[in-house]
Amino acid sequence: xxxxxxxxxxxxxxxxxxxxxxxxxxxxxxxxxxxxxxxxxxxxxxxxxxxxxxxxxxxxxxxxxxxxxxxxxxxxxxxxxxxxxxxxxxxxxxxxxxxxxxxxxxxxxxxxxxxxxxxxxxxxxxxxxxxxxxxxxxxxxxxxxxxxxxxxxxxxxxxxxxxxxxxxxxxxxxxxxxxxxxxxxxxxxxxxxxxxxxxxxxxxxxxxxxxxxxxxxxxxxxxxxxxxxxxxxxxxxxxxxxxxxxxxxxxxxx
Amino acid sequence: xxxxxxxxxxxxxxxxxxxxxxxxxxxxxxxxxxxxxxxxxxxxxxxxxxxxxxxxxxxxxxxxxxxxxxxxxxxxxxxxxxxxxxxxxxxxxxxxxxxxxxxxxxxxxxxxxxxxxxxxxxxxxxxxxx
Numbered sequence: 001x002x003x004x005x006x007x008x009x010x011x012x013x014x015x016x017x018x019x020x021x022x023x024x025x026x027x028x029x030x031x032x033x034x035x036x037x038x039x040x041x042x043x044x045x046x047x048x049x050x051x052x053x054x055x056x057x058x059x060x061x062x063x064x065x066x067x068x069x070x071x072x073x074x075x076x077x078x079x080x081x082x083x084x085x086x087x088x089x090x091x092x093x094x095x096x097x098x099x100x101x102x103x104x105x106x107x108x109x110x111x112x113x114x115x116x117x118x119x120x121x122x123x124x125x126x127x128x129x130x131x132x133x134x135x136x137x138x139x140x141x142x143x144x145x146x147x148x149x150x151x152x153x154x155x156x157x158x159x160x161x162x163x164x165x166x167x168x169x170x171x172x173x174x175x176x177x178x179x180x181x182x183x184x185x186x187x188x189x190x191x192x193x194x195x196x197x198x199x200x201x202x203x204x205x206x207x208x209x210x211x212x213x214x215x216x217x218x219x220x221x222x223x224x225x226x227x228x229x230x231x232x233x234x235x236x237x238x239x240x241x242x243x244x245x246x247x248x249x250x251x252x253x254x
Numbered sequence: 255x256x257x258x259x260x261x262x263x264x265x266x267x268x269x270x271x272x273x274x275x276x277x278x279x280x281x282x283x284x285x286x287x288x289x290x291x292x293x294x295x296x297x298x299x300x301x302x303x304x305x306x307x308x309x310x311x312x313x314x315x316x317x318x319x320x321x322x323x324x325x326x327x328x329x330x331x332x333x334x335x336x337x338x339x340x341x342x343x344x345x346x347x348x349x350x351x352x353x354x355x356x357x358x359x360x361x362x363x364x365x366x367x368x369x370x371x372x373x374x375x376x377x378x379x380x381x382x383x384x
Contacts, residue, residue, distance in 0.1 A: 036333065037289060037310065043332040044290040045306070064306050071307035 004046070008058045012042050018068040029232050041065065114219040121215060125208050132201035139194030142187050150184030274304065275312050276355060279340060279348045282322055288335035289313065313338055321347060 004012065016035055023031045045061040065071060145165070149156050159165045167175060175183045274296075281287060281295050292313075293306045316322040321344035326334045340348065 033336075034310065034314070037336045040288065040329075040333045040335050041290045041306070041310075044288070044335070047332070048290075048294075066305040066307035070305060071310065 004043075005054045008046065008054050011055065011058050011062070012039075012046075015042070015062055015068065019072060022068050022072040027229070027232060038065075038071070114215065114222065118212070118215050118219055121208075121212050125205070125212055128201070128205060128208060132198050132205065135194055135201065136198035139191045139196075139198055141191075142194065143191035146184045146187030146189075146191055148184075149187060150181050153180045156180075270304070273355075274308065275316070276348070276351055278309065278312050279316065279321065279344060279351070282338055282340045283345055283348055286337045286339035288327075288337050292338070316344065320344075 016038060019038060020031065020035060023034065026034075042058075042061060042065075045064070046058055049057045049060055051057045051060070148159075156165070175186065178186065277296060278292065281292060287295065289309055290306075293304075293309055296309075297304065313322065313324075317324055317338070321341060322338045323341050324336055324338045327337050328334050
């Protein structure tokens with residue numbers, strides 16, 4: 001395998017090392033594969049480049065290939081952006097902000113914190129909808145009372161005598177000044193206000209839900225990426241572990 | 255000079271990027287190649303000087319999008335080679351892109367004719383737009 005003179009191997013090796021150091025942010029599996037490919041390229045190109053001078057030949061090969069930074073330039077942003085392309089970018093911006101704010105590490109701990117946040121928000125959402133629901137219920141009840149007062153005054157009087165309806169304090173004093181139908185009207189107005197605010201709360205709740213959905217997709221995304229990297233690690237260990245180490249001229253020049 | 259060399263080079267690079275990708279697909283349509291042999295074919299058929307390193311990001315992108323498949327093949331001598339070939343979806347896409355490319359080429363060249371000659375060429379341009 002080692003058809004290179006030692007000097008050539010050293011130069012090629014140095015080049016690959018420089019490429020490697022540029023690829024720190026690329027997943028290890030991808031990086032090793034690319035390095036092997038470059039290595040094959042250097043070998044083939046060197047073999048087919050004419051010339052007596054070994055060093056001159058390998059230098060020409062490297063010149064044609066381009067600086068490590070150039071060779072890598074397209075690859076870096078690609079690898080970094082790739083995971084973001086399928087999902088919306090704001091998700092990642094938000095993720096970055098979360099990390100900046102809470103120092104959430106990108107790992108199981110981070111997912112844990114995120115899941116915690118998720119449950120907290122879910123709790124808030126449930127409480128919110130419970131409140132909205134009871135306001136709506138109260139609205140419906142007072143609407144019913146108002147209608148009873150207006151159209152069924154006898155039933156109303158009976159209910160008051162029986163003690164089912166008790167209105168005390170300032171509202172009662174206010175209502176006493178009014179006629180039966182006016183009392184009903186006031187109650188219906190009050191009920192309408194309650195119903196309206198309940199409906200308003202439901203409407204606003206959409207934003208809360210959206211936030212919840214956003215956070216959960218963030219959590220799922222992180223978990224997916226974690227699982228992916230774990231799977232990649234396993235696969236590499238099984239299949240390619242020994243092979244990557246046996247790079248022909250990485251061992252040769254030293 | 256209002257237009258610097260740097261700007262010009264940047265534009266040339268930009269222009270080449272997409273077209274080079276198309277050319278790579280064209281070469282891999284019928285034959286499989288490893289990186290260096292692909293570079294050889296491309297630089298033999300055109301007199302364009304290209305930095306060989308640019309081929310790899312293109313191949314990586316095509317691979318990622320499932321347009322090419324790759325496999326490692328032991329070589330008679332030296333390290334194994336990574337061969338690439340267009341997948342069927344890659345071939346299908348190439349056919350479409352190739353047609354689009356023809357349209358674009360004729361668009362660019364029609365423009366030249368339009369300044370020299372007159373109506374017909376321009377008319378066709380308008381038709382194409384609509």
